[in-house]
Amino acid sequence: MSVYLLRRLIQAALVMLAMSVIVFIGVYAIGDPVEILISPDADQMERARAIAALGLDKPLWQQYLSFLGNALRGxxxxxxxxxxxxxxxxxQRAPATLELAFAAMFLAILVGLPLGLYAGLRPDGVGAKAIMAGSILGFSLPTFWVGLMLIMVFAVQLGWLPSTGRGETVEILGLRWSFLTMDGLAHMxxxxxNLALFKISLVIRLTRAGVRETMLMDFVKFARAKGLSPRRVIGVHVFKNILIPVVTVTGLELGSTIAFSVVTESVFAWPGMGKLIIDSINVLDRPVIVAYLMSIVLMFIIINLVVDLLYSVLDPRVRLESK
Incomplete structure (x- = not known):
């Protein structure tokens, strides 16, 4: 296990280094923040001082080396x-995005797994066909349109839920969290x-496909032949085997949910990282853009590592140690 972790950490460091080059060049080679941040009425002396203060007067490679040295110090x-x-x-913005992403994935698993299991066990039933039709809608409907419809129905017409903002928060370890208050949960x-609809559809289809494939396996037929109850066959032999692809995709989708929650945060005015990056792009705030992208890369690396470690728990055949 220690050899595997060491190898993954080295790979993660190389990925972070490569991504830092790509992100830095991609962000710093496009646009000129001076044109946005400095008044057009400023004279050449003021522009020169501002450019020097922002560190934009150096060649790109020197800016990158300076960035890399500072990044190693955090x-x-x-x-x-x-x-x-x-x-x-x-x-400051990460807790809002993280709790929204984890809430969306929790809903996806809570709703998607039972519905996918039912659709896989009774594929020809009316309920299963209705579930699969609903999953197609979850894939097809645009996120921004669904968000607007939710606001129109539940906030404007029914008045059940607040439409925008994060609501009341509680501070823990210097960070503000809203899921610990009733007002925060109502806002969330x-x-x-809205963020979970696509994920629910994905989990439903993954679970259904896994159930249909696993039910034809020899070990399931053998378990039935031994006289085990249907509940035990499904709960122990079928469910545990379909969890591996579900965990894999769910882990990767968690990273994408964190990274691409921009639309949902914009529609509901949710003060997370997505809204921050949109505002930063509009004014070409390069350090914030680079910090955001590097943070997302690091989150993806950590999530992939956690998913790989979960393999050994779900499937003992998976060997993490090096040969």
């Missing part, structure tokens, strides 16, 4: 707009559901 630069460390801004309900 400093990804200061925001051009807020004049605060970029990582501090990301850290619609954006979490």
């Amino acid at each position: 400093d990804l630069g200061r925001s051009f707009v807020f004049n605060e460390p970029a990582l501090k801004l990301i850290g 309900a619609m954006p979490a559901l």
